[in-house]
Amino acid sequence: MMKQAVVNFVKKVSLAELFYDLIFVLAISRFVNIFEHDDHSKIVFQDFLKFGLVLISLINVWVTKTIFINRYGRDTFVEKLFMLIDMAIIMYISYSINNNWEESFTRFNLAFSFIVFSFVAQFIYFLFANKEACEYRKAFYIHISFFSVIGIAIASISQLSYSVGIYPAIVILIITWLVPHFIRFIVKEKPINLPHAIERLNLLTIIFFGEMLIVLSHYFEHLDWKGILAILFCGSLFLYYTLFFDNMIDHHKGNKRVYWLFFIHYLIFIALSLLSLDFEFSIHNQLSLTLIWVICYIALIIYVLCLFVILYLFGKPQYRFNLIYIGSTLWILGFIFGIGFINIGYLFYHFCLTSSLAVIMVIQLYAFIYSKKDTQKQINQEH
Incomplete structure (x- = not known):
């Protein structure tokens, strides 16, 4: 009966979440820059692959934030402050989206490492500030450890050249896309x-x-x-x-x-x-x-x-x-x-x-x- 009540409870979408979504208006509008070549050369298949990688990376950020708020968000002042920090980083990432990946690879990945570390900080804050999180302490520890490792890995990759760093970057993208969704099979998480x-x-x-x-x-x-x-x-x-x-x-x-x-x-x-x-x-x-x-x-x-x-x-x-x-x-x-x-x-x-x-x-x-x-x-x- 309690489980059914949890399923049927309608959690209200806050105004802060709607405001947070606005930064993705900018990010989505920047996708077309991937296909604009400085030398006016033709669009190639690799451009579509880059587009897919960038889109999945940004949606990963949105999904991680959304699921976290869905489970534990209470629309507090600190949550809104974290949102503003994330929005500033996403804005910087958006202006790193272009066709010249050789130049923007470092700043794009470095900015992404910052937003991953922001997630780590948010998990740590909620672990100690939210009494409800105590029931899911193991899940919090796993998420904190996972995102810490991912953040360090992305920051390290950002110091490599594009030709070398792109391959481990793709692997990390796939890991960050899939792994968080399977943590629930290992430990108990809030529905x-x-x-x-x-x-x-x-x-x-x-x-x-x-x-x-x-x-x-x-x-x-x-x-x-x-x-x-x-x-x-x-x-x-x-x-x-x-x-x-x-x-x-x-x-x-x-x-x-x-x-x-x-x-x-x-x-x-x-x-x-x-x-x-x-x-x-x-x-x-x-x-x-x-x-x-x-x-x-x-x-x-x-x-x-x-x-x-x-x-x-x-x-x-x-x-x-x-x-x-x-x-x-x-x-x-x-x-x-x-x-x-x-x-x-x-x-x-x-x-x-x-x-x-x-x-x-x-x-x-x-x-x-x-x-x-x-x-x-x-x-x-x-x-």
Whole structure:
């Protein structure tokens, strides 16, 4: 009974957390700098790898902070002070995001070591200041030890050259991404509050959509009709996301799989960032229209499949998709992707197709939700 009460308790998202998210508006807007070469050379595959590494690094920071506040945060003055310190470091990190990694590698990693040490300080403070933390003392000791080692390792790597240091940096990134989520299997940790976690992830997703809108604003300098279609596309994708979380996801399902919710949102953030970058590439003619079309569809498929998986893990039983719905959605995606190659050299044609696709998916999902609600209403009336 006590466990169920913990699961169903809705922890309020504080104004300080919303303020903290604002620094990621700056960080996300800096991703495009990775693809801007000083010598105006072509975008290469390595640029996308760098983009992925930077995005995962920053989201790691956000997730670590969010889970910590989710478990132990009380919106105190000291917590807000730690947030301001972290925001200052993230701002410095954001201005280290560029294409010239040979020059920015040292300061980027050194700044990251500072934010890791900030996490260590926060764990130590809460261990002694929060009585509730005593029950999870072993978990605190493990986190303090883990982040201390990681901080020292990152600081050491920052003193290496880019050509040598990049490989251990990638290994450390993977470790910091995965290990904290598996500590719960070793020692007892306070359960994550699912409603709070969902709300925090929803808010960060909105920030990624906001970055897409900022990119699309370029089309409205001269009232380009592609901008109208792009806004329709962006708005439909957002509505598609909200239909899942407002209607179909059970916010009190339990917290055993909550880590999967965070992992899946990493992919959603990558997909939304790729779509924003894709619009940026089309505006500045940085890639061929064929590549722009392919990247757009890779991002769309990732986005849709991630929401399908979230529904499978956290969905209300009556809203589970059947194979017919999943198959029809994938068929629509594949069909429109295929006909996009008919007139691959015409960008306006692509905008028409993608905006139409997004609207179709929203209508299809809304019809599915409405039919399930109608069925449930009939069942309730019979009983």
